Amino acid sequence: MKNILTIILLAFTIGLSAQNFVEHTVQPGETIQTIAKKYLVTPFDIYALNPDAKRKFQPNTVLIIPNSKIKNNPIAEEKRELIDYKSHKVKRKETLYGLAKENNVSEEELKKANRFLYSENLKKGDRIRIPRYKTVVSKQTLNNTVKKYTVQPKEGKWRIAYKFGITVAELEALNPNMNDVIQPGDVLNMPNIEDQEEKKIEPKFGYYEVLPKETFYGLKGKLDLTQEQLEQLNPELKTTGLKAGMILKVPADVDTVGSLEAVETTNLKRNLTNFKPKKIALMMPYRLDKVNVAEVEDTKEKIKEDKRLSAVLDFHVGVMMALDSAKQLGISTNLKVLDTRNQVSKTNELLAENDFSDYDAVIGPMDEESFNRVALALKADKVPVIAAMNKPKEVYSNVFQTLPEDKLLISSMIDFVKADSLKTKVVIISDQAHRATSEALQKQFPGSKLIFSRMDKKNKTKDAHFIYHTELQNVFSAGRTYVFLETNNNSFASGVISLLNGFVVNKTEIILATTDKNRAFEGKNIDNNNLTNLKFHYPSVNKNFDESTKNGFVKAYLKEYGVSPSKYAVRGFDITLDLLMRLASAESLYEGSTETIETEYVENKFRYSKDFFGGYVNQALYIVKYDDLRIINAN
Template sequence: MKQFLYLIFFFLIFSCGTASQAQNYKTHKIKQGETIESIAKIYSVTPFDIYTLNPDAKNGLKRNDVLIIPNSKIANTEAPQAVIEKELVGFKEHKVKRKETLYSLSKMYDVAQEDIKKHNTFLYANNLRKGDELKIPVYKKVLTVNEPKATTKDYTVLPKEGKWRIAYKYGITVTELEAINPGMNEVLKEGEVIQVPNLEKEAEKPIDDRYSYYKVLPREGFFRLKLKLGLEQEELEALNPELKEGGLKVGMILKVPYQAASSEEAEAEASSDLTQSITNSDTKHIAVMLPFKLNLVDTDSILDTKKLINTNPFLNKSLDFHSGVLVALDSLKKMGVSLKVDVYDTKNQLSEISSILRNNDFENVNAVIGPFMPNNIEKVSTELKRYNIPVISPITKNVTLTENVFQSRPSEDLLTEKIVNYVESDSTITKVIIIADHDNTKVSNDLKSKFYAASQVYSRKDKEGKDAHYILDDDIKHLLKPGKNVVFLETSHAGFISTVTSKLNAYITDDVKIILATTNMNDAFEDDEVSNYHLSNLQFHFPTISKMYNEDDNNSFAKNYENRFGVSPNKLAVRGFDLTMDVVLRLSSSEDLYTSVNDTPLTSYVENKFAYKKKLFGGYYNNTVYLVKYNDLKIVEIED
C-alpha cells in the first residue's frame, strides 16, 4: 500500500506542472468501522473509483491506512454546505438626494445595485436623478443546508435484462457496475434491486433494438475494433459520443450497427422456426408491388397472351413470383394469421408508382414487398419513409439502402467470402490450385492473395493470342499432392469446364483426393456439355444465394404448388413463397419488421434463408448464403 501511495504522489507532483493547477485527488485516513461504500458516499464517488486507485483495498480496510480519493465525476455532489439565501420581505421608500448614486444607495441599504434596478425598472434606460422616488427591497437572510446528492440509486432489474444492458444505460463498464454492487450474482434476476449511478433520467441511454452492443476487451484499441467490426473510429464515435471525451475503456459497452457482428456469428445462430412463435394476432396489412404490365395483355387473344408471357421478362417474372406469394398466403391463413393483402401493378413506371402511392392509403401498411427494379424501390421507400414502412427488395442485387429498405437478396461478395472461409478453415487440405481462363485473371489473383501457397494455372491461348479454353496434363498433374486437393475453377465457358473436370476425374486415386470448387456458380456449370457425373465425383462445392429443394423430402410447398398450378415451382416462385412467409411470420412474432431483426437473427424456408444486418447509416441487407456440394448426383447443403 505504501509503495503504491508513493507512486501516486510522485505522479501527481510530476504532472501538476504549476502550483495553481487543480488537484485531481484527495486523501482519506480510514477510521474505525468505515467501509468503501461509506467513504465513497462522503466524497461522491463510486467504490470502483476508489478501488481503481487503491487495488489493495479489495483485500480489506485497516484503520489509519490512507486512501487516494479521486474528485467526484458527478456534478453538484460536494459535501454538505451551508448556503445563505435572501428572502424578499418588503420595500422601503427613498427619495433621491443630490450626489446620491446607485453605488452609495446599495451601501446604505446593504442591497445589490442590480436588485435596486430590478424593482425600479426605469433605471435600466435612465440615469439616477435627484428627486427620483425608489422602492428599496428589504431582504431577510435565510440559512439553507444543501445535502449532497447520492452517487447511486436503487434500480429494479427488468425481464431478460443482463449486466451489459444496465451498464450501457448508465454509461459505465460492467466491471464498474459490479464494483458498485459487491457480491452481485453472475446472472441477474427479474425484480432484483441493485445500485446504479444516480443520473438524471434524461442522461440515461436507451437500448435501441435495431443495433447491436459490443463489450470492449482488454488491449482493444480503435485499430483492433476496425479489424474486428469493420468500423472506423469516426463511425464508432458517431454512435458513441462519449468516446470523444473519455476514449475506449476495457469493459465499456459500445453501440454498433447490427452488421458489425461477424457473418460467422450469424451463421452460428440456429435457424428459428417462426411458425411456432406467432404471438402478434393483429391483422397484417401487406402490399405487393410487381411490374406485371397488364396494360399490354390482350385478354381476347390466348395466343397473344401466351406469346407476351414468354417474351415479356417483367410479366414472366412477376407471374412466377406472385404464384409463390399466393401459395404462401394460403399457408399463412391455415396457420390462423389474419391478413389484408393489396397487389399493385407498377408497370415498371415511376409515374404509375406515384399514382399508386397518391391514390391509395398506405399509412397503416405493415410492409411492402417489391417492386423489382432499384429506381422503383427507391421511389417507394422514399415516399413511405415518413410512415416508417419497411420496403423489401425481392430479387435486386444493388439497392440504395435507406433506413426503411430491406435487401433480401444477399450480395455477390458474400458468396466468395463463404467458400473462401470454408476452405481456409479446413486444416486437412494439402494443396490449393486455382484454374482460370484469362477473363477471370482478377478472380484468380484475389484467390491467390487468400491462399499464398496456391498454384495458379491459366487456360492456353491459340496462335493469335486469344484464349483457347483448354489446359494440358502437364499444366496441372504435377501440382496435385497426396491427400486432399481443392481446385478452384473460375470461368463462364462450358467447354473449358468440361475439359478441366474430365481431366481432374482422371487424376483421382486412392492417395490423391480432388474437390472442385468455384466462387461463381454460373449457367456454364449446368450446360449439357458438362458431365454431372464428373461434378458429383469431384464433390463440386459452391456458394449460392438459394439452395435447391429436394423433391424426395416430401416438401409440402411443392405439393401445394403443383396441386394449385399443375407444374413444379421454379426458383422465382419459391422465392416469392419464402420471402412472403418470412415477412409475415416476422411481423406475427415481433412488434414490427425492424425489431424482428434482433428477435430472430436467422430464418430459413424452402430454398432461401434470411439474416438481416443493419448498415451504419442506412437500411438492412441479408447477410447469409448457402454452401452446397454435389453428392451422388444431388445438390446438398454443407453443414458448417
C-alpha cells in the first residue's frame, strides 16, 4: 500500500512539473484570496488542487498553484494623490452625497477629511474641508498581468463571464475591486484569450447561471434539459463538468428564472430590452437600534414576539431572492437598504442624508405617515414609490399601490356570482354592523333573501350574534345557492357556518361567500372541513401557491430555510421581481405599467391603472375557494 501511494505521489509530482505548477508556502496573514490575486488565478483553481485547504488553512501550509492563463504585458495603473484641501460652508439642502458627487470624491474621503461626520450628520452652516486629488498614471509590469477588457452596453457580470468562459466567481476573483454593479466603460481584468475565442451572446438563446451544488439531475427538473442536451449546447461541460457560477447557453424558451408560473397575461421575459443596472432603495422598519445581534437567543425571541419585525425580515428575504432571479435574466440591481425604525423622524433623516433623484424606485416604508413623507419628497423627481404592504393615505402621481382597493374586491366577488349561470338563489346573512353593506348587496341581487343577526333580549341595542335554525328552514332547494356571510365576529361566523353545513344534502348545493374575508373566518372555532364542504369563496389580493407543484422560488426557499415561505416572503419576491421586470422592459416604471400589462408570479398578480389626478393602483386580484382543505384559484 505504501509503495502504491509513493508511485501516485511521484506521478502527481511529475505531472505538476510538466504543467508548470508552482508551490507556495502560506505566510502569516495570507488568505486564499490574496494568494489567488498574487498569482492571478482564482480561489477555485487553488481549491481544485488543494481540497484540504477548505478545512485546514494555516501558515507554513504548502499549496500547489496552477500557472496563470494570462500573459505578461505592461499595464497602465492610475493612482490618486492628495494635493490639498479647499474650505466649504455647507448650504441649505446640501448633502454628503451631493457634495461628494459634485467634487469628484467619495463620501468616505469627505468623512476622513472631516472626522466629525463619522458621528454627526451634515448640517447647514458646517465648515468642512474638501480634499482635492490629482491622477498619476504609471506603467508597470507584474509577473503575470491581465488582459484588459472594457465593459460594453447591456453587459452584466454573467454575460462577460460567459463570453470569456469563466464563472462569475472567477470573474470576481480576477477583479477584487470590481463594483457590485458594473457599468459600460468599466475596465476589467480578464483571461488573455484571443479575440476570436471569445463567445458571442446570441439573442436566440437564453443563459443560465449554475447555482452551488447544482447537478445535471437537478437541472433536468428545473430546465427540462438532459445532460446530453446541455453538453451539446455547451461542449466545455464534457471536460469541466458543472461548476457553480458558470454560465450555460440554453434554448430561448426555457424558463431560467423558474418562478414565473402558469397563468401569465403578459410574459415580460420576452420584452426585456433595458439592461441598465436598476437602482432600488428598500426602506423598512428593521429597528436595528432595538436588536442586539450579539445576543443570538435574545434576538430570536424578539423576532418571535415582534410580528412586524418577523414580517419585515420575511419580506426582505423575498426581495433578495427576487434580485437573484432577475440576475439570471441579465437584470442587475444596486440595492440600498435603509432602516426607518418605524419612526417618522428617522425617515426624515434618511431623506435628508440620501439623494434619491436618480433611483429607479423606492420600496416602502411600511407605516402610513413615513410612506407619505417619502412619496411627497420624491414626487418632484418623479421617483416611483412602491406601497408594498400598506394602502397609502394619498396616492400621489409617483405612488404605486400594490394592494387593490376594497371596493374592487367587493365588486369582483359580486360579478363572479352574477356570472355563474348555475346559481338558483342568493341568500345574504349579516350581523348588525354590516347592515348597510348587506342591504347594498341585496340590491345587486333582486329577489335575494336577507337575514340579520338577532339582538340581545335584555339590551335591545346590542347584537347577540346568532340566528335561529328555523330561519334557514325551507330556504334551500335543489340546485346551487350562494350564501353571502358578512361579519367580522368569529362566534357568529362559526355558528352560521355550522348551520349551513347541516343543510347540504342530496342535490342541495350551498356555496358560502363573503365580500370581506377577515379574521372572523379563521381560528379554532372555524372548522375548515365545513368551509371545504361549503366551497367557501372570497376575493383576495393573493392566492396560495400549490404545494403539490412547487415552483422555482418555493423550491429554493425550502432548500435554504427548510420551511415553506410565508406570505410576506412571497410578496417580497413577487413585488420586487415584477418591479425589476417592468423596469427592464421599458425606459421607466411608468412606461412599463400601462393598463394592458398584467403579470402574475407565485401568489400575486399586478395590473396597474393610472388615476387621472393621482398615481397607480393595482387592479388585479383573485377569487379563491376552499377545495379539499386547500385554498385554490376559483375559475
